[in-house]
Structure formats: C-alpha cells, structure tokens
Amino acid sequence: MLELRLVQGSLMKKVMESIKDLVNDANFDCSATGFSLQAMDSSHVALVALLLRSEGFEHYRCDRNISMGMNLNNMSKMLKCAGNDDIITIKADDGSDTVTFMFESPTQDKISDFEMKLMDIDSEHLGIPEAEYHAIVRMPSAEFARICKDLSSIGDTVVISVTKEGVKFSTRGDIGTANIVCRQNTTVDKPEEATIIEMNEPVSLTFALRYMNSFTKATPLSSMVTISLSSELPVVVEYKIAEMGYIRFYLAPKIEEDEDETRP
C-alpha cells in the first residue's frame, strides 16, 4: 500500500506543470527513500529526473517499491483540480491498476477523490554518475527564463559561455544577433538575486533553445537555477525543491563548428 500526504499540494501541481510538456508517459518510482521519476522527453533528446524525498511528506507510507506508469497530461488535468492551498494525498492499493489523488481543502469542507488508470510503460533507469563540471552557474531562475525566452525571438540555439567574470548567452538568427552577459554578483540584498560562478576552465557550449525554454517551466518551483556545464557531458539545469529534493533536466550540447575552438 502506498499513501503519500503532501501538505503543500501546490508543489505537486508545479512539478506536473514543469514536466508535462516535455514527457508524455512516465513511471513514477516509489520507495522508502522517496517519490521519483526519470524519463526521456518524447523526442529522446532531453532527460528529466525528479526526486521528492520521503521526509518532505507529512505522511509517507510505501510498503514496497512500486513503479506507477502514468500519462502526465491526464495526471496534470487531475492535479489542476486541486486548490492551491489543498493537501494532496497520492494513494494506491497493492496490485491495483489505478492511483487515487485526494485533495483536502484547508478547512476540510471539500474533499475530492480523482482516480486514474495506471499504464504499463517500458523504461530503463539510467544511472547518472556524479560528475565534475567545468563550470557551474547559479543564478535567479526568473532571469534565466527571461533570457531563454528573449533569445528565442531571435534564434533557435543558445551558446552559453562561462568565464570568471560572468556567463554569456548568445544567439544568431535571420534578423540579427544577440549577446546577453550576466556578471558574477554575490553582494546582493537577497541571496536569491545572486549570480554565482564556479569555474575550473572556460566553457562554451551550444544548446537548442526549444528545450531550454521547456526546462524553464520549472521556474515557479525555485527562485534559483543551477546550470552545470562540461564540454564532455550533457548540461544539467537544476531547480531545487525546498526541503524535498529537486528537478533536473539533462541536455546534450549541439556539435557545431564554432564550438570547436572552445574544446580542448
């Protein structure tokens, strides 16, 4: 039997909004550790990894490891019916082919049960090793989202270049070129306004803006985003989920001629 009670139900709604456009169907894995998901996007280019640790739930019962295949669009439709202040409980009986989402209003006057059919989904869990990155950029998530959106009006790809002074986002399109530089800045009034750069060596990588824009759907989950870059690895765009875990997006760089000069 599975019963996960999350007081801050709006968080689960935000998680769904973050991934439902990227992933159609996915297995949610439930264990004593937490509630997690790992899935490729529908075009098998990007990978999303979600973790909500068991400690973050008010009540967390998971008698045995279980993998529940869900259509994320349908799951999102149901979770949208939860109020922003509602408590959300995810329930499944052992061996059942359905999952139930229960929403309780703060006053307990309104109780909703939504039952959804589970699906059989083939998936293999990829081991993602901890890796060393050439550069790690931590910056306000809203700023990153704004930059990806702005650059999309000019071009299709973004070159992210990190130096000690800052991070540069560039694009090029039919109507012209754009370069946006965010300077390292740690002396800010609010910690969530800082732009912090950890760099081992300069790096300059090209990515499809379409995916970057899709990742920024997770912006409401966290005021900061962390972008980990290495010329040999997919970029990791990570949004921490306060006291619970994270959502991480992985995307391989595009191999382009003008990148070669930055490669060792």
Next chain:
Amino acid sequence: MLELRLVQGSLMKKVMESIKDLVNDANFDCSATGFSLQAMDSSHVALVALLLRSEGFEHYRCDRNISMGMNLNNMSKMLKCAGNDDIITIKADDGSDTVTFMFESPTQDKISDFEMKLMDIDSEHLGIPEAEYHAIVRMPSAEFARICKDLSSIGDTVVISVTKEGVKFSTRGDIGTANIVCRQNTTVDKPEEATIIEMNEPVSLTFALRYMNSFTKATPLSSMVTISLSSELPVVVEYKIAEMGYIRFYLAPKIEEDEDETRP
C-alpha cells in the same frame, strides 16, 4: 413610454454576460412589477428566467406592459461599452421599433446613447409552478463554478448526490473518475462561505456539464448559488441579484441507468 434607470449599471452588464451564450434572441418583458425575461436556450434544453424588480431601479417608468425582442449578442456588445461605474438607462417610446441604452459616467462628463433595432420573436411564457424539492443546496457560487469547470476536464456529465452530510459531485471519463464532496458547513466566518443543505429525501441526479458550466457565467452576480433538486423536476440553479431579483436556470436531469437506484 419606457424609462428604466439603473444606478448600478455594471449589474445589467453582468446579467447580459450570464445569458448571452445560452440564449440568442429573447423577449424582455416590462411591466409595473419589473423587467423580466424567460427564454429557452438555442437547443431548447435549458430555460433561463430573469427578474429585476421595479423597486431596484432608481427611476422606473413603464406606462403599459411591453415585450421587446432583442438579439442578446448585439445587446451585450452595446452594454460592454458602458463603464463599470456608469448609470444605465433603458428607454423606448411607445410603438417604437428601437430601444435606447443610455450610459452616464459618474461625473456626467461622458454621455453615450446606443440605439438598437427590436425584433419580433415568437415566444410563449411558461408558467413555472412553485414546487417542493427533495433537496436544496446553498453554497458559494465560486465554489460551484470551480467544481463544474474541474469536472469538465474529466467527463461530460455530473451526478449531483445530496445526503444530510453534504453534496457530492461525480463524473467519469476516459481518463478516470472524480468525486468532489462538499460538507454541510454553517459555522463560517462569513455567511457567503457557508454550505447549507436542506434535505427531505436523498437525491442523485445526472446533468450535462456543458449547461452547468454555462449557468455559472452568472457567478459574478452573487456570492451564493442555490441548487434545488427533485427527481421529478428540472434542477433550478438560482443566483439572487441583491435587492432586485434573481436569475434562474432550469435543466432537466439526464435519464441514466445508474440513476435508477435513487428513484423511488
């Protein structure tokens, strides 16, 4: 001669928004008692009845009973041109084939006259007898609107079931099932947050969500909605209009097999 002056002009705008999607053309009936309308929706399934009592108008002159046929979409276009704080006056000369809507801004600096052609519309006034209902639910109108909207994302029909403890709204669709229970609750801080159930006998009836959603366009008119249910009668969904009257929507239940068990 007809001259009806309504200081709270926004109310007339809200009335039009409530019914214009449901009804195309309708006769507005004007008498010493008030300004009223009774009309079937364009597919002849639902009935809407509006009453604005003469006492609610600042000035009300209606020399003789008159029935004015109007296209509600055109009337809505004109009323949308009134400011939310404008005073609205409806004027018609005896025997005229036009009606005039006059809008006065609060400062009297802007005066608008909109003149619209009247139409000949065949209609028969149905007598709607006062009836006994098995159950009457009074609940926040925004809550009812939210529930109808939420259930529409899952299914096409709603089963409304009333017991002493509360009212249950259920639906079923391709992606799963949903049940929303609102408990009776009279001990609230604000009276408009109460959910009050008067029940003579349990009732469970099925309705098309499409119509229910249409009725909830009247939500801005009142913070409360009253739903009167009986297994032998159309449901009445009523929004009171403060100090003036009401707008009532009537809809026959759908006859479905799973309803039979609740019938006597």
Next chain:
Amino acid sequence: MLELRLVQGSLMKKVMESIKDLVNDANFDCSATGFSLQAMDSSHVALVALLLRSEGFEHYRCDRNISMGMNLNNMSKMLKCAGNDDIITIKADDGSDTVTFMFESPTQDKISDFEMKLMDIDSEHLGIPEAEYHAIVRMPSAEFARICKDLSSIGDTVVISVTKEGVKFSTRGDIGTANIVCRQNTTVDKPEEATIIEMNEPVSLTFALRYMNSFTKATPLSSMVTISLSSELPVVVEYKIAEMGYIRFYLAPKIEEDEDETRP
C-alpha cells in the same frame, strides 16, 4: 558615429509598440536635433511622425546626419528583450550596415547587445506645414482609446463632431447606432482628467475606426491626447512624450454625403 543613451528605456519600447502595427519598414533620421521618423502606413493612408529631441537623452552623440532603415517588427522583437527599467543605448558606426541596441539593467549586472541589419528604404520626407485647425480637442488618452474601441464593436467609421459644449463620437452599423458625447470639463482634480476644447468653428468629420484604433496603441506614452480637426486637412492625433517630443498620426477624413452639411 552614433550613440544615443536613453535612461528611461521603457519609453523606446512603448514608441515601438505604438507604430509597429502601422508601419512595416521605415527610416529613422538622426541629427543634432534629435531622433525622428516619418512614415506612411503600409496602405499609404495614414502618416506617423515621431520626434525624440536630443535633450531628452542622457547622452546624445550624432556626428553627422544619418538615416537608418529598419524593419520595425524586428526592431520591436529586440526592444522587447529590454527590461522595463533598463537603460537603452542605440549605437551605429559610420558607414556600418548594422545598428546595435544595448540594454543595461539598473544594477549593471546584466548587459545585452542586440545587433540588427539595416535596410535601404526609399522614402521622401514630407514637409508638414503648421496649420490652423477649426477645432482642437484635448482629452484623456485612455478615454479616447476606450471610445474608439467601443465604437468599433458597432461600426467601421467614426464621425467626430465638435461644438463648444463638447465633442461627439458617432457610428452606425448593422446592429444600430452609437453616440458618445464628452463634455468640456476643466475643473477636474487631476489635470490629466480634463477635456478641453478650443474651437474656431464647428466641425464634423468622418474617419476609419481601424486607423484610429491603431493610433491609440500610443496611449501608454501619454495620459493626454490632442486631436486637431479641420475640414480641409487630415486630422492630427498627437501624444506628447514627456520632456522629449511627440508621436503624431495624420489621417485624411472620409468624404461622405452626411458630412457635406458641415462643410463651408
């Protein structure tokens, strides 16, 4: 070399939003006096004239007169990437076929460069003589925008008639007629709420609402609009840009029979 630094960058964004739907491509003319534009709309019916005086810029360097042909839609795409509090600098090297828009965030932490190709555009600068008008109406710009929008839901043209008492906007369409009268009113709490009429002789002229609605895109630039009317001249709809200049729209009246009576 050209370098124009505008602290209030949002103003340049609003200017672009005002004209980009009306004009596709246009030459921006830069001289010691200021940054200006004069262009016909794409159907050659309306004329727009913009002036931003050099004194309004924080820094203004223009070594020699230069005319820069730009696609306004592309320019707008780039300026939309500027934050509302950003400082905007327009830069061009002598003989260059590109222009650069630089955006600096208030904290200087984010610096963006957008480079756009210039175009060769044939254009002749029309001399617009100062003229005497029969009537000049000064009124709140939001009110004028609302009136044009409201009348568009009824008809295609607006008759603007000025008398000493006020200005009347009228239209006629399939569903009826509309008349909106704004009275002269100089005794208001805030100067920007006044409606002031200067009249030498009564005037009544007809214009296409489509263009009037397009002009009102400039509403965010100024709380007041000035409408100058004469039966022998195009109407001028002017929005002053505080401490910098103006944007003016010119539109010839429509010749219609019911106008004849107001002609001398």
